[in-house]
Amino acid sequence: MFQVDLVDVQSDDAIFEGNGWDAVIVVASDLDVIAQDEIKLLANHAKQIDQRIGKTATLLLAPGLAGGRLIVSPVLNAQNEYSDVTVFAKAAREGIAIAKAAGAVKPLLVVSQHSDTRYQYAQQVSALACGQELWQSLEYREAEQTLPAMTAIGLLVTQSCSELLNAVEAGKVLARDLCGTEPERMAAPAFADYCVDAFNGSGLSVSVVDEQEELERDYPLLCAVGRASFCVPRHQPRVVKVEYVGEGEIEKTFLFAGKGVIYDTGGADIKVAGGMAGMSRDKGGAAAVAGLMKTLSLLKPKGIRVIAELGLVRNSIGSDAFVPDEIINSHAGVRVRIGNTDAEGRLVLADLLSHLRIKATSAVNPQLFSVATLTGHVVRCYGGYTAVVENAVSKAQGIGAGIADVAELWGESVELSRLRHDDFAKVNNISGQGELLSSNNGPSAITARGHQYPAAFLINASGLGDHGSHSAAPLPFAHIDIAGSATEGHPLYGKPTASPLVTLLHNAIK
Numbered sequence: 001m002f003q004v005d006l007v008d009v010q011s012d013d014a015i016f017e018g019n020g021w022d023a024v025i026v027v028a029s030d031l032d033v034i035a036q037d038e039i040k041l042l043a044n045h046a047k048q049i050d051q052r053i054g055k056t057a058t059l060l061l062a063p064g065l066a067g068g069r070l071i072v073s074p075v076l077n078a079q080n081e082y083s084d085v086t087v088f089a090k091a092a093r094e095g096i097a098i099a100k101a102a103g104a105v106k107p108l109l110v111v112s113q114h115s116d117t118r119y120q121y122a123q124q125v126s127a128l129a130c131g132q133e134l135w136q137s138l139e140y141r142e143a144e145q146t147l148p149a150m151t152a153i154g155l156l157v158t159q160s161c162s163e164l165l166n167a168v169e170a171g172k173v174l175a176r177d178l179c180g181t182e183p184e185r186m187a188a189p190a191f192a193d194y195c196v197d198a199f200n201g202s203g204l205s206v207s208v209v210d211e212q213e214e215l216e217r218d219y220p221l222l223c224a225v226g227r228a229s230f231c232v233p234r235h236q237p238r239v240v241k242v243e244y245v246g247e248g249e250i251e252k253t254f255l256f257a258g259k260g261v262i263y264d265t266g267g268a269d270i271k272v273a274g275g276m277a278g279m280s281r282d283k284g285g286a287a288a289v290a291g292l293m294k295t296l297s298l299l300k301p302k303g304i305r306v307i308a309e310l311g312l313v314r315n316s317i318g319s320d321a322f323v324p325d326e327i328i329n330s331h332a333g334v335r336v337r338i339g340n341t342d343a344e345g346r347l348v349l350a351d352l353l354s355h356l357r358i359k360a361t362s363a364v365n366p367q368l369f370s371v372a373t374l375t376g377h378v379v380r381c382y383g384g385y386t387a388v389v390e391n392a393v394s395k396a397q398g399i400g401a402g403i404a405d406v407a408e409l410w411g412e413s414v415e416l417s418r419l420r421h422d423d424f425a426k427v428n429n430i431s432g433q434g435e436l437l438s439s440n441n442g443p444s445a446i447t448a449r450g451h452q453y454p455a456a457f458l459i460n461a462s463g464l465g466d467h468g469s470h471s472a473a474p475l476p477f478a479h480i481d482i483a484g485s486a487t488e489g490h491p492l493y494g495k496p497t498a499s500p501l502v503t504l505l506h507n508a509i510k
C-alpha cells in the first residue's frame with residue numbers, strides 16, 4: 001500500500017531539533033495566530049527582510065527547529081465569508097510540496113487553530129490534503145518500484161486523530177488507484193482482483209460475479225453496455241459485492257451502487273473529436289465506494305451495516321455493441337428504451353440499485369445511494385463540485401441536507417439539486433408504448449436539467465419508483481454525481497480525488 005503514515009504528536013517540543021522530525025510545516029491564516037512562540041518569532045523576523053512571508057509558502061532556515069527547516073504556508077482568504085476549509089487544504093499542499101522538494105522525509109505539520117466553525121476540521125483536512133499531494137499513480141509506482149516520498153508526517157494535535165485519518169487515507173489511496181489507473185491495467189477483471197486483494201483479511205465479505213450467464217440474467221442493462229466487451233476475456237464485465245457489518249445492534253444500513261465504467265468509448269454513439277481521452281476515469285464512483293469499504297474495515301464503526309455493489313464494465317464498440325432504440329428489460333422488470341449508448345452509467349447503476357432495493361426492503365433504517373461520474377452537465381452546472389439529487393423520501397428525512405453539511409466541513413463541498421416532476425416527464429413513456437427512455441440523444445452538457453433527470457430514470461428503472469413517500473415501504477435514495485469532483489486539475493491527467501469518500505464515511509458514522 002502506497003501510504004504515508006500519519007502520526008499524532010501531542011507535545012510542542014516536537015518542533016525542535018532532535019525529536020525525530022526533519023522539517024516543520026506551519027499552516028496558519030495569520031503569523032500572529034501561530035501558537036508556538038519560536039515559530040511565530042522566526043516567521044515575523046523573516047518577514048522583515050522578505051515580504052513574501054505570510055503571503056506565499058516559503059522555506060526558512062531555522063536553526064534549532066526540526067531539520068533546520070521551517071516552511072511557513074499561509075492560509076489565504078480564511079476571513080472571506082465565502083471560503084471553506086479547502087483554503088487550509090491548499091496551504092497544506094503547498095507546504096508539503098516544498099518539504100518534499102527540499103528533501104524532507106519526516107515533516108511535522110502544525111496547523112494553527114481557527115475559531116471559525118467552518119474550520120473545525122482544518123487539522124484533519126490539512127493532513128489528508130498532504131496525502132492527496134504526495135499520491136503518485138499506480139502505473140508510475142509499478143514502473144519505478146517507488147515508495148512514498150515520505151516515511152511519516154507528524155500531526156501536532158490536541159486530540160488524537162491519526163487512527164481515523166490513516167483509515168481514511170488507506171481508503172483514499174485505494175480509490176485513487178482504482179479510479180486513476182489506465183484501462184488495461186485496471187480492466188474490469190483486474191479491478192475486481194485488485195479489490196479482492198485490497199479487502200483480503202479485512203473482515204469484509206466480498207464476492208465477484210464473473211459468469212457471463214449470471215451477469216446477463218441478473219444485470220441485463222449492465223450487460224447491454226458491456227455486450228461488445230464479452231469477446232475479449234480481459235475486458236469482460238464484473239460485479240463486485242462487498243459488505244461490512246459493524247459490531248453490536250445494527251441501527252442503520254447504507255447501500256451503495258458504484259459506477260465503474262472502465263473505459264467509455266461512448267459505444268455506438270461514439271465519442272468523437274477528441275472527446276474520448278480521459279474516459280478511463282469513468283470508474284470513479286465504484287472506486288470511491290471501494291475506498292469507503294476499505295476505510296470502514298479499518299475503523300470498524302459499531303451499529304452500522306454497509307452494502308456495496310460495484311458495476312465494472314467497459315463501454316466497448318464493436319459488431320456486437322448495443323445501439324439506440326433497443327429495448328431491454330432491466331433487472332427490476334422495466335422495459336428500457338436506449339436513447340444514447342453514451343448514457344451508459346445510468347444503465348449500470350439501475351441494475352445495481354435494483355439488487356440493493358431488494359436488500360433495503362428488509363434492512364434496518366436503509367439509505368440508498370448511487371455514486372457515479374455520470375454527466376457532463378454536472379460539470380457545466382457546478383464546476384468541480386459534487387451534486388446530490390435525492391428522492392422525496394430522502395429529502396423528507398433530510399439526508400441530502402445532512403450530507404451537504406458534512407461535506408462542507410470536510411472540504412468535499414456538495415451542491416444539493418432538486419428532483420422535479422418534469423425530470424420524470426423526460427423519461428416516462430415518451431414513445432407512448434410504455435417504455436422508460438434512458439436518455440435524450442444529445443450531450444448532457446447541453447441538455448437542460450441534464451444531471452437531475454437521470455435520477456428520475458434511476459428511480460424508475462431500478463424499481464425504486466414503487467418505494468416513494470406514499471408507498472407501503474418508502475426507501476430513501478440519493479444519487480451522487482461526481483463527474484466534476486472525481487478528479488482535480490487537468491481533466492485528462494489530473495489526480496483522482498477519491499471524493500466523496502470522506503463525506504460518505506461521516507454521513508454513516510455521525
Ligand SMILES: [Zn+2]
Binds near residue numbers: 342343345
Ligand atoms: Zn458515456
